[in-house]
Amino acid sequence: xxxxxxxxxxxxxxxxxxxxxxxxxxxxxxxxxxxxxxxxxxxxxxxxxxxxxxxxxxxxxxxxxxxxxxxxxxxxxxxxxxxxxxxxxxxxxxxxxxxxxxxxxxxxxxxxxxxxxxxxxxxxxxxxxxxxxxxxxxxxxxxxxxxxxxxxxxxxxxxxxxxxxxxxxxxxxxxxxxxxxxxxxxxxxxxxxxxxxxxxxxxxxxxxxxxxxxxxxxxxxxxxxxxxxxxxxxxxxxxxxxxxxxxxxxxxxxxxxxxxxxxxxxxxxxxxxxxxxxx
Amino acid sequence: xxxxxxxxxxxxxxxxxxxxxxxxxxxxxxxxxxxxxxxxxxxxxxxxxxxxxxxxxxxxxxxxxxxxxxxxxxxxxxxxxxxxxxxxxxxxxxxxxxxxxxxxxxxxxxxxxxxxxxxxxxxxxxxxxxxxxxxxxxxxxxxxxxxxxxxxxxxxxxxxxxxxxxxxxxxxxxxxxxxxxxxxxxxxxxxxxxxxxxxxxxxxxxxxxxxxxxxxxxxxxxxxxxxxxxxxxxxxxxxxxxxxxxxxxxxxxxx
Numbered sequence: 001x002x003x004x005x006x007x008x009x010x011x012x013x014x015x016x017x018x019x020x021x022x023x024x025x026x027x028x029x030x031x032x033x034x035x036x037x038x039x040x041x042x043x044x045x046x047x048x049x050x051x052x053x054x055x056x057x058x059x060x061x062x063x064x065x066x067x068x069x070x071x072x073x074x075x076x077x078x079x080x081x082x083x084x085x086x087x088x089x090x091x092x093x094x095x096x097x098x099x100x101x102x103x104x105x106x107x108x109x110x111x112x113x114x115x116x117x118x119x120x121x122x123x124x125x126x127x128x129x130x131x132x133x134x135x136x137x138x139x140x141x142x143x144x145x146x147x148x149x150x151x152x153x154x155x156x157x158x159x160x161x162x163x164x165x166x167x168x169x170x171x172x173x174x175x176x177x178x179x180x181x182x183x184x185x186x187x188x189x190x191x192x193x194x195x196x197x198x199x200x201x202x203x204x205x206x207x208x209x210x211x212x213x214x215x216x217x218x219x220x221x222x223x224x225x226x227x228x229x230x231x232x233x234x235x236x237x238x239x240x241x242x243x244x245x246x247x248x249x250x251x252x253x254x255x256x257x258x259x260x261x262x263x264x265x266x267x268x269x270x271x272x273x274x275x276x277x278x279x
Numbered sequence: 280x281x282x283x284x285x286x287x288x289x290x291x292x293x294x295x296x297x298x299x300x301x302x303x304x305x306x307x308x309x310x311x312x313x314x315x316x317x318x319x320x321x322x323x324x325x326x327x328x329x330x331x332x333x334x335x336x337x338x339x340x341x342x343x344x345x346x347x348x349x350x351x352x353x354x355x356x357x358x359x360x361x362x363x364x365x366x367x368x369x370x371x372x373x374x375x376x377x378x379x380x381x382x383x384x385x386x387x388x389x390x391x392x393x394x395x396x397x398x399x400x401x402x403x404x405x406x407x408x409x410x411x412x413x414x415x416x417x418x419x420x421x422x423x424x425x426x427x428x429x430x431x432x433x434x435x436x437x438x439x440x441x442x443x444x445x446x447x448x449x450x451x452x453x454x455x456x457x458x459x460x461x462x463x464x465x466x467x468x469x470x471x472x473x474x475x476x477x478x479x480x481x482x483x484x485x486x487x488x489x490x491x492x493x494x495x496x497x498x499x500x501x502x503x504x505x506x507x508x509x510x511x512x513x514x515x516x517x518x519x520x521x522x523x524x525x526x527x528x529x530x531x532x533x534x
Contacts (some may be wrong), residue, residue, distance in 0.1 A: 052378045053469060073379065080375045081291060084367065252513065253349050255374065 011112045019140045022063065022118045023155040024200055028192030029060035030162065031124045032150035033133045033174050036180035037256065038124045038247040041185050043240045051244045054079040054091045056126040058247055062153045063119035072118060073211040075100050087255065090143055093125030095142050097136045107141025116140060120153045126247035126256050130174065149174060154192040156199065161190040179268045180242065186270065190229035193236065234273050284375035285368060295368065296400035296409055310492030312448030313343055313354035314482060315416045317441055317468045318475035321425035322416045324354050325479040327487060328504060329494025330406035339494055344505045348373050348515040351389060351417030352519060356446035361409040365396050366469030386419035390428055390436055397434030404432040412445045418509050427508050441467055448493035455482060472508065476517060477529040479506050496526060
């Protein structure tokens with residue numbers, strides 16, 4: 001029945017709806033450039049969501065762990081073969097995204113007889129100089145975007161836009177030392193997490209009461225203050241574990257990726273947030 | 280097997296060590312001197328910097344003590360082309376394993392990877408076009424100890440208790456190492472960093488004295504051997520200025 005164009009469009013629409021729903025309970029991911037390189041963080045329950053791909057490239061993901069793992073492996077394979085056959089400097093985030101991830105994700109999304117990848121992926125690439133740092137994000141349908149100073153993953157475009165608004169409102173992120181950068185990233189993460197929770201409420205209430213739904217939307221669009229955000233982080237971190245990785249420009253050796261150990265993380269967290277559960 | 284980069288390369292059509300018909304009158308060309316020895320804080324690995332082709336000196340700034348990752352180095356004697364390729368394969372293999380499996384390859388695993396490559400390389404080694412006799416040294420976190428292993432060209436692996444040497448200049452210093460270690464004021468394993476470095480410089484200078492294929496110190500060009508230290512903190516190369524200072528203080532004989 002999908003041979004007819006209309007049916008196909010309808011099927012893809014259904015698929016979007018289904019996929020959007022899969023991400024509502026996921027944890028947002030935030031990546032930003034700070035004084036010594038790039039920082040990426042998220043909160044996870046059990047399975048890690050941040051990974052090392054190559055010497056200067058890190059991956060953050062949302063979605064189904066098995067799908068994420070499959071795509072992660074294909075990226076690792078592509079990056080290492082390329083790095084060996086050509087050179088490590090020929091392994092770039094843009095090429096991994098354009099030739100590695102995007103075609104596979106788009107194809108899986110549009111082949112409506114098969115299962116799509118339930119993933120959103122963020123690639124962070126550490127440049128030789130700060131102005132060459134690059135962030136790439138890809139949605140479950142294969143559309144990808146490039147950005148310079150920061151990037152985020154959230155359940156919906158709206159959630160990501162709010163996290164973006166928060167990060168845009170912060171000044172001097174690029175010059176911030178680690179401790180300050182962690183705080184900003186945590187706040188941005190909380191903006192996303194709260195927005196997701198709010199839109200969840202909206203969805204549940206839309207059917208029953210359209211007035212309160214509108215109210216919730218307008219509330220969600222104004223950014224909460226820092227105390228509220230950190231309080232939210234504190235509550236979540238008490239139950240789940242905080243993951244934080246760095247790509248350090250001046251790190252020793254060729255691999256610049258490093259996961260912050262729990263004790264290090266304890267030292268850079270804003271006061272009151274406390275040491276998270278060891279990952 | 281998941282996480283095996285070398286297997287992945289082969290699936291992509293990569294071939295390591297071209298099989299060539301074995302030549303007669305085999306003579307393994309290993310014109311160089313490399314040495315590894317245990318000292319107080321870990322392992323010291325040093326190598327001269329000369330690359331030769333027959334009687335000709337090709338290059339005097341070769342680095343034969345190559346870092347494979349933050350905790351292991353391979354010092355190479357033999358055909359440089361094969362040796363560098365081996366290091367490249369190993370470097371990528373260890374990284375690929377760590378990144379796919381989300382854990383560091385064990386020290387034993389790294390040793391196996393080295394002998395596997397040497398084994399694959401046997402045909403080329405026998406043909407005389409690709410023989411490599413490496414010394415592998417690294418820090419084993421599980422046992423909290425720095426270790427030295429040496430290999431023959433066929434891939435057999437041997438653990439060195441105190442020191443290992445390889446290359447054409449090695450017969451000269453092997454005897455010295457034995458003498459110093461047995462009857463010296465203190466065994467090599469007790470030497471602090473600076474004294475161990477001085478010993479390495481003296482040993483390589485002795486090797487250069489008797490072996491034309493080993494480059495010694497060239498003070499005019501400010502050329503010193505490569506000396507790297509492996510401790511729990513990782514691999515650390517001693518800077519030329521420090522080598523120069525130690526050389527002038529403790530190696531040059533005052534007249």
